[in-house]
Amino acid sequence: MNRSTLKLALLSTTLVAGMADAQDATLIIESWRNDDLTLWQDKIIPAFEAENPGIKVKFTPSAPAEYNAVLNSKLDAGSAGDLITCRPFDASLALYQAGHLSDLSDLDAMSNFSDVAKSAWQTDDGSATFCVPMASVIHGFIYNKDAFEELGIEVPTTEAEFFAALDKIKEDGSYIPMAMGTNDQWEAATMGYNNIGPNYWKGEEGRLALIKGEQKLTDEAWVAPYATLARWGAYLGDGYEAQTYPDSQNIFTLGRAAIYPAGSWEISGFNTQATFEMGAFKPPVQNAGDTCYISDHTDIGIGMNTASSNPEAARTFLAWVASPAFAEIFGNALPGFFPLSKTPVALEDPLAKEFASWRDQCESTIRSTYQILSRGTPNLENDTWGASVAAIKGTATPEELGQKLQAGLASWYEPQQ
Amino acid sequence: MNKARIRWHILVFLAPAVIVYTAVMIFPLFNTLRLALYTRIEQERVFAGLDNFRTLFFDPIWAEQFWNALGNNFWFFLVHMLVQNPIGIALAALLSHPRLRFAALYRSAIFIPTILSFVIVGFAWKLILSPIWGIAPSMLDAVGLKSLFAPWLGKEEYALTTLALISVWQFVGIPMMLIYAALLTIPEEILEAGEVDGITGMSAFWKIKLPLILPSIGIISILTFVGNFNAFDLIYAAQGALAGPDFSTDILGTFMYRTFFGFQLQLGDPHMGSAIAGAMFAIILLGVCIYLFGIQTRMRRYQL
CATH class of the missing domain: 3.40.190.10 (Periplasmic binding protein-like II)
Structure with missing residues (x-):
């Protein structure tokens, strides 16, 4: 009697938990930008969640100097988040080659970026792009x-x-x-x-x-x-x-x-x-x-962990990151990180504007x-x-x-x- | 019919400790040593024999870093042996003086840094010694010795010694406590008998107490050796994984961490990292063996 009650209780909790999962996919973002925690929590994530009900996003940064070591250990242990903030070039290329990052070449929104912007997160022959460029x-x-x-x-x-x-x-x-x-x-x-x-x-x-x-x-x-x-x-x-x-x-x-x-x-x-x-x-x-x-310098991209349990939700998020809407929010929420998308973004911060203006004057x-x-x-x-x-x-x-x-x-x- | 009974209770009582220790210590240790014998070629792990060790000891780029780290490690150890342990013994001798007042207070005060986290110690000392916000320059200025101040942690020639002395400050409580306990076990009668023979004051310490606490000093030395050659935390907390300036504070622990986990654009190489860990293990094992067989067995012990 007692035992069957327990069974029932356990069963019902798993069911409830399972249903909650089906409704709300939770995406976890790994990042080294611990300085930006509040900006993600107050501006970027609410904007995404408002457009995409049913997907919850959590931003969990670590210290910049430790990020690569922490991330590699987490990926090897299978405990890393769904979305991986990508360092440019070899650190991320190695993760792609080791099978930790998904190929995103077929993501439609990738066409919003120039080849130079994508080059930091491509294989040497340019055949696969594995991170969405975020900022330089x-x-x-x-x-x-x-x-x-x-x-x-x-x-x-x-x-x-x-x-x-x-x-x-x-x-x-x-x-x-x-x-x-x-x-x-x-x-x-x-x-x-x-x-x-x-x-x-x-x-x-x-x-x-x-x-x-x-x-x-x-x-x-x-x-x-x-x-x-x-x-x-x-x-x-x-x-x-x-x-x-x-x-x-x-x-x-x-x-x-x-x-x-x-x-x-x-x-x-x-x-x-x-x-x-x-x-x-x-x-x-x-x-x-x-x-x-x-x-x-192309500095930040974002890719998808191949072991993610919510690949569909993760791709939805990445497509949103590649959209001009994100570039607008990101460029102005984080002045100094310049979005890489082809559509020009109107910056408001005077200092950021000054930096960005050099792009027209210099190589x-x-x-x-x-x-x-x-x-x-x-x-x-x-x-x-x-x-x-x-x-x-x-x-x-x-x-x-x-x-x-x-x-x-x-x-x-x-x-x- | 004298069949030996299997004494199951021994196995049962040993099992928990043996299983836990094997799972968390022995297995990882041997697995690390095994990892050092492999290398990664094109995403495949292949057996490489002793190649990693050959690279570590004979490839000029790796060997230079390895010997630099090992040399720094020996200096780190030497500073502890020459500063930490004598001060620990002196403090213990003072504390065990029967007429010293507030002995318990001093004992706790000196021991407290030992229980602090490395991160706190590293950060606090970095601030104390900071040329910009630190109190060290203004304190020296107050006594007119400002010219003696230098940004010690940023100079190649001083950084390692400074860190070693910070570590001494943190851990001087350990030899003090061990020696203090050893000194307390010396019976009054022996000292009184010495006094009758005219041995008092300082000579009582040198001639009676010191020989009796030598085994404890030996234990402290070997603990210092193992602790120093496994050191990592303080250097990492204060100087980061590159152990700057210009690798002058790089010890085996930071070298191993940087190689194993990678740093900035340098990708982690678990196999070379394990090779360094293997070398560290061998060095410590050798040091402990020299102590156990070369020194401890010859040490004279007195029955009290």
Whole structure:
């Protein structure tokens, strides 16, 4: 008697649970953008759920530095979410090849994206696309407008003007000329080397030549940015060697520094933190009138876990992500992440508009180390972090760094041998 | 008819511990060692014999990182042996002094950091030593020694030693407690007999107490060795997986983590990672064996 009651109870709960499942498919999104949690919860997810009743979405980010390790372990263990936020290039390609990401080439909405936008999430031959491109980030410098006005500095466009401005700020002494540290290493490479570098190696031209093996990392175009970075050291704050990334962000938003070498992803955070007016300028060119090149890096995509228990709902979500409606919400909810869809999106944030306007004035490229070149050991991207730090600290000469990087790359990359 | 009875109760009582220990320790350990013998080619796992170890020890790129990490590990251990353990012993000797007041308070205060999480310790010390917000520069400034301050965690030459000293600060309570307990077991009569023979004060410590606590010091040394060569958390919490600046704080634990799970654009390689884990296991095993057979068996013990 007792036992059959229990059975009945168990049976009914499973049935109820099963029915709830049928009504509400829950999608879980894996992401490294823990900064954007509230934006997803307050703006993006409600907009989707309003249009698609019956699908619930949960955004569960982890810390950026741990994301890849955490995600890989979860995928191998079969406990990862339905939707996977994709890092560009090899990290996601490896997941596709290992069978963790579904082929999305047949998704209709994929036609909303240009080939360049899709290239970060395609197989080398371009036959399969496995993530929907979401956004790119643009590099440049954000500056404190009040500080520039106070010191009477014009926005620099050439390198000479840039260093003259830094000298002037340093001389005055009331602001730290530039807010950047070398403790976390990646800023030196991402906001340093890959920010100013495209002007030297002429954007895509140099990047593709490096992949083909026609240029080497010991060439002038690839070594010269290190020489410029070496001059930065003098303008960073006291003890910059132990200054972390959040330290730099805080120093700038507290108004203690005048210039911040930036990625556009900082915009939303800075808007809420800083009390002064901010402006942005693109990486200065060597001589006035030179063509300018900017790093407009395809940074975020989103794909589907092959092990998802709700593939239909997941595809519905991805189709929505690929639609102009999403681009509009995303571009404005997260100023600084620029949607990649072909339909132009009207941006409202002035700082984001400034960054986006460079796309019309300059040639766009992506970070030099991301496509193909960081596939082997030693890892070129990680080595570039160390090299950029060494350049700023002055512990190695630009030529030595070029030789070391070239030797590392040539040790496994055939076109460079 | 003298058939030996199988003593089932022994098996039954041992079983839970053996099963749990095998499932969570022994099996993963040997599986990791097995994983080190494979490699992945085109999505297929293939047996590679000792190739991974050959790469680790002889490929210039891998070997440089491995020896760098191992060297750093030895320095990390050396700092603990030279700073943590002597201070622990000295503190224990002070605490066991019968006329010391508030001994219980000091004991707890010194032991508390040991129970803190690595993440908290790493973060707190990073803030203390921060050149921007930290109290270390202003404290030095207050006594006129500002010129001595450097961004220690960001300098190649100081970072590892700084982290080792932070770890010493955190764990000095452990040798202190163990030695303190050993000192308490020394009977008063022996010390009194020494006093009759004219051995008092410092010489009582050197001639009577120290020889009696040597076995405890041996245990502490081996615990320090195992703990330091398995260390990972503090470095990861304070410096991240790249163990900057320029790998100067890279120890075997962070090297293994970076290789096994991957980092940023570097993809994880569980097989090379397991090879490093295997090397760590061998080093620790060797160290423990040297201690057990070389030192502990020769140590003279006194019956109290």
